[in-house]
Amino acid sequence: MKFVIQRDQLIASVQNVMKAISSRTVIPILTGIKIEARQDGITLTGSDSDISIESYIPAEENGNVNIEQIEEGSIVLQAKYFPDIVRKLPEKTIEIHSDENLKVTIRSGKAEFNLNGQDAGEYPQLPKLQTDDSFELPIDLLKSLIKQTVFAVSTMETRPILTGVNMKLENQTLTFSATDSHRLASRTIPVSEANNEFSNVVVPGKSLNELNKILDDTEEKVEISVTSNQILFRTKHLNFLSRLLDGNYPETSRLIPDQSKTVLYVKTKELLSTIDRASLLAKEERNNVVRLTTQGNQLVEIASNHPEVGNVTEEVSITSMEGEELKISFSSKYMMDALKAIEYDEVKIEFTGAMRPFIIRPANEDSILQLILPVRTY
Template sequence: MKFTIQRDVFVQNIQHVSKAISSRASMPILSGLKMVAFDEGVTLTGSDSDISIEAYIPAEDGDNQIVDIERPGSIVLQAKYFADIIKKLPETTVEVSVNDQNVTKISSGSSEFNLNGLDPDEFPRLPEVEQGNAFQLKTDLLKALIKQTAFAVSTAETRPILTGIHWGLEEGKLMCTATDSHRLAMREAALEDSPADMEFSNVVIPGKSLSELSKILDDTEDTISVTVTDNQCLFKTKNILFFSRLLDGNYPATKNMIPTSSKTEVQVQAKKLLAAIERALLLSRDGKNNVVNLKSIGESTLEITSVTPEVGKVTEEVACDSFNGEELRISFNGKNIIDALRVIESDDVTIQFTGAMSPFIMRPADRDYMLHLFSPVRTY
């Protein structure tokens, strides 16, 4: 194998693929990056037990020559060394050549590296996914769906199913839900081009997989194709194949958790509420005590307080845009509210309370496709 390639394009795609490569791989070959050169370009592949990513670098992009293939072939190289080498090479182009003993020479300008390669035939095949039954969505919408739900997944392995984001598709609407049992984030999106008869109800994609996918995708209105099977999900862009294993098990029936009525409804400016809660937590930076107390003062003001016994107390008042219902007094994990307010992307939020020890809802005041649910904290 021998080819010359533009270094900046090479670096970008190596970084994409490296997101699927673990330094603690179960098999030595999986700590490597597979590279295949053929007449049309170069593919790079990385994989672990959960994620597989293949990036395709075409030989030409319009009038721009990206790769010059002199001799097709394939090799697997240790990813952690290979990525650092390519990133630090001095010139704008890189030449890669492999001899019969799988020794790979990487040269750029006056720099030359020789890396011992691994047999590419030992590298596991990518998952086989039947791509006939797919739906499409805009890349920027997918990134928004991930951003507005992934933060709420559980980080505890005691309930593995909660480390994923639940996807359900029904009547052309995709519903994404994440919960760690203390909070819930729900985001709905209408799909323009999904097959009329395509539905699924218990697809759970690891939150880590979707977060890594989001890092690779650009904020564009380009279309991404999504294919779901019994145990895999494939995200396909023009030059990227991203496979994720699905989580086994049944996701909780989250719709049953959402209150259908409220005793108190408050509308408040999101930025003001966010800033006030951030200030309330300044005295609990060790993270052991994120409890914020909230109570109503009349029908125009909310009082926010936080107490850290060994440090002190903070009190702040926030004006309401509107207040309807009973007097309010509740305590909650302030960090959870902050996480939600940072992704809501609305000037005003509506919060619905059903009692001091009952879950409460927060949603954008001007749209109905997003919802956050929080469990209160008992402070006595």
């Protein structure tokens, strides 16, 4: 195998596939990066058997030549050394060459590295997903679906299914939802060209966080294909494959109250910064609890107290309020996470009493929903 490649292109691809490589894997060859050269370009692969990432660099694109002098072949190189070597090479182009004894030479300018490679034939084959049932989304839309839900997944392994985000496609509507059983985050979008339906697809939160980092904020599309135990996100130069979590995701729709007793409309940023200040005195072990009390005349009071430290109260003006007066306590962290995820200037908060879950949505938009369970304080 041999090729000469632009260094910057190689660095970007290496950084992408490194996100799937773990030093703690039980399969030794998976600590390496697989490099495969063909006449049309080279493909790098990284995997930890939960996530697999393939990054493709075309030999030529839009009239620019990325790779020259290609002799086909493949090799696996140690991920512990190869990325640092590539990053620190002196020139803009790099020549990589491997012989039949799996010895690899990396040259750039006056620098030359000789590495021992591993046989690419021993690298596990990535499953080729049948993509009859795939559908497409704009990348920026997928990223906001992830951002508005993934923070609410559980970090506790006691219920592994809750460490993932549930994807549901029904009646040409795609729903992402995540819950750690104290809160719920969900977002729904229409997907007109999707013909298939699925309901119990649960993608590990870790996979979605990595995918979110890798995808460029462009208008380009990402193709999504789902099988019984894996999901593939495919863009022009990237295949991102993740296993799905086993088990049945709980039915979250019954958590959502269908009527409310108190409804507040309030500016998102003002409420967020007030709760942020109040949480400064809410100590960690008490779940960072703050208290919200309606004050009639277009005001609510946000307060927190810590017996040993002191207390804080601050009033926030609200746009409007409907229904009865209310006093309720909740985790400031959960509330701040929810408000940050809603990228709208004004939110509508619907309460059904002091001990019932309450709902936060953008003021004029029903597709985004955050639900939080209050905290009992005596």
